[in-house]
Amino acid sequence: MSVFQPRSLRRKRNAGHLTLNASPVVPRTDDVDTTLAKGLTDLELGKEFRLDLRSEDLILLRELGAGNGGTVSQVKHVTTQTIMAKKIIHMEAKPQIRKQILRELTILHDCNSKYIVSFYGAFLTEEDRDIAICMEYMDVGSLEAIYKKTGPIPPPILGKITLAVLEGLNYLYGSHKIIHRDIKPSNILVNSKGQIKICDFGVSGQVINSIADTFVGTSHYMSPERIQGATYTVRSDVWSFGITLIELAIGRFPFPPDGSKLTVLELLQHIVNEAPPTLPPGEFSDDFDDLTKQCLSKDVNQRPTLQELLKHPYVVAAQKSNVDVEAWTRSVRRMSATTN
DSSP states (O other): OOOOOOOOOOOOTTTTOOOOOOOOOOOOSSHHHHHHHHHHHHSOOSTTTTOOOOGGGEEEEEEEEEETTEEEEEEEETTTTEEEEEEEEOOOSOHHHHHHHHHHHHHHHHOOOTTBOOEEEEEEOTTTSOEEEEEEOOTTEEHHHHHHHHOSOOHHHHHHHHHHHHHHHHHHHHHHOOOOOOOSGGGEEEOTTSOEEEOOOSGGGGSOOSHHHHHHHHGGGOOHHHHTTOOOOHHHHHHHHHHHHHHHHHTSOOSSTTOOOOOHHHHHHHHHHSOOOOOOTTSSOHHHHHHHHHHTOSSTTTSOOHHHHHTSHHHHHHHHOOOOHHHHHHHHHHHHHHHO
16 A cells, blocks of 8 residues: 555635525424524534525435434535535434434534534425434445445554544544544545544434434444443443444454344343453554553443543554555445445
8 A cells, every 4th residue: 555645634615615695494383493493593504615505405416324313315515516415314302302403513513623524504304394414425435334345444544543533532522522422333434535534423312212222223332331321421432432443453343252143132231241352363463452452441440531542552653654545445446336
């Protein structure tokens, strides 16, 4: 793999000074929907592109997938020709859920990190009382989709992924006091510029309808203390990240070690009662092995913080390494094309 001195990945925002005529969200008649609509209108939506997003301004290009709480599609904004990922969030009627979504959309709007997927805006759909959230489109896809098509992620790329995710999580927690709560390979995205970004913090977790659905959706990456009912802390994200790193490194979910299938209840019992997964002996660097072991300490108080992980020798080395992530994305797209 070729190497280079990385250039800045921060893109120039709204270079074309794009604007649209005002088209405010129309409030609904009930109090909850009126509050939500007003909240969405009051946000300076689409801050980067000054977009006032409406359903009729978006052309569907293709469906990208579905998950807990909603569906995702690729769309084009007709006025600016901007390609976006539109996520439809199916809302519950509970006022507290809607208030939480409003709060999290405000945080999305305020985020300014090259390690966080950009937020362009949101609007209420007219027909279904759902929320459409428009985000930056990451054209290479999720790390889950990538490794399932191309195999384990190469070690040099793993270093850059580790650095990007830790920087993104540290930004969320340091600037907004937000814990991601859903770190997994499907929520880490890559684009053809070689940028690695995290998405889907908080919002998707608020539209899951039951505890059972929560377990089905996120139990694979849930920390032992969370399964046992303890309060979620930033160290719970660290556990999820450790599981994610091992999964990307070996090319499969690491519970249980033999790769057999477990029911949800068996998996929860395994996470709580059995030893955490480890990397295959001798296949990875000692520093990477040490980092994953620290992330997967079952004692939450022994698990490192984000700041401590950013100072780990493996992460420091990854920050200094000249790895051409953009070239790797080109190879990923070639390999993906041959498997389709």
